[in-house]
Amino acid sequence: QVQLVESGGGLVQPGGSLRLSCTASGRMFRVYTMGWYQQAPGKQREVASITAGGDTNYADSVKGRFTISRDNGQNTVYLEMNSLKPEDTGIYYCNSKNPFSRDESWGQGTQVTVSS
Numbered sequence: 001q002v003q004l005v006e007s008g009g010g011l012v013q014p015g016g017s018l019r020l021s022c023t024a025s026g027r028m029f030r031v032y033t034m035g036w037y038q039q040a041p042g043k044q045r046e047v048a049s050i051t052a053g054g055d056t057n058y059a060d061s062v063k064g065r066f067t068i069s070r071d072n073g074q075n076t077v078y079l080e081m082n083s084l085k086p087e088d089t090g091i092y093y094c095n096s097k098n099p100f101s102r103d104e105s106w107g108q109g110t111q112v113t114v115s116s
Contacts, residue, residue, distance in 0.1 A: 002026050002105040004094045009110030012084055016114070020079040022094030022107055030072040033097040036079045039109070040090040048092070049079060052099070061087070084114045 008020040020036065033052040039045040049058045049068040056068050067080040077094065094107035 002032070002096050002098075002103070004096060004105055004107035006092070006094045006107040006110040009092060009112045011113045011115065013116050014085060014114055016084050017080070017082045018084065018112060020081065020092055020094075020110060020112075022077045024075045024077075024094075024096055024105075026075070028098065029075040029096075031099060033099060034068075034070060034077040035095040035097075036068060036077075037093045037095055038088070038090045039093065040087070043090075045093065051077065081112070084112075086114045088112060089114050 003025040004022055006020060006022045008018060010018060012018055033050060035050040036048045037045045038048045047059055048062050049056065049066055051068045051070055058066060065083045070077045089112060091109040092112055093109045096105045
């Protein structure tokens with residue numbers, strides 16, 4: 001089982017920025033599909049952004065404001081969050097999927113609060 005450890009959440013004013021990090025255990029990080037998911041208060045967990053191979057995808061709500069990237073040498077995926085809005089508030093979870101075994105792991109989550 002891949003272990004995922006997130007960091008970088010916090011309280012920020014609207015229009016501010018945060019950078020989330022997620023570091024994974026194991027030796028196969030470079031082949032994993034990695035994603036960031038948002039769980040807003042009282043809502044279901046939803047995908048914010050995914051990276052697999054050289055491709056990236058974003059939810060419509062974060063396009064143009066969030067950027068996902070990965071450092072395979074450091075087993076780490078990042079989510080750069082700019083122009084933050086109150087509706088971006090929630091717990092952000094890191095997710096890994098092994099495309100061969102279909103194994104999936106979740107991090108413990110990191111809280112992001114956007115408020116003035």
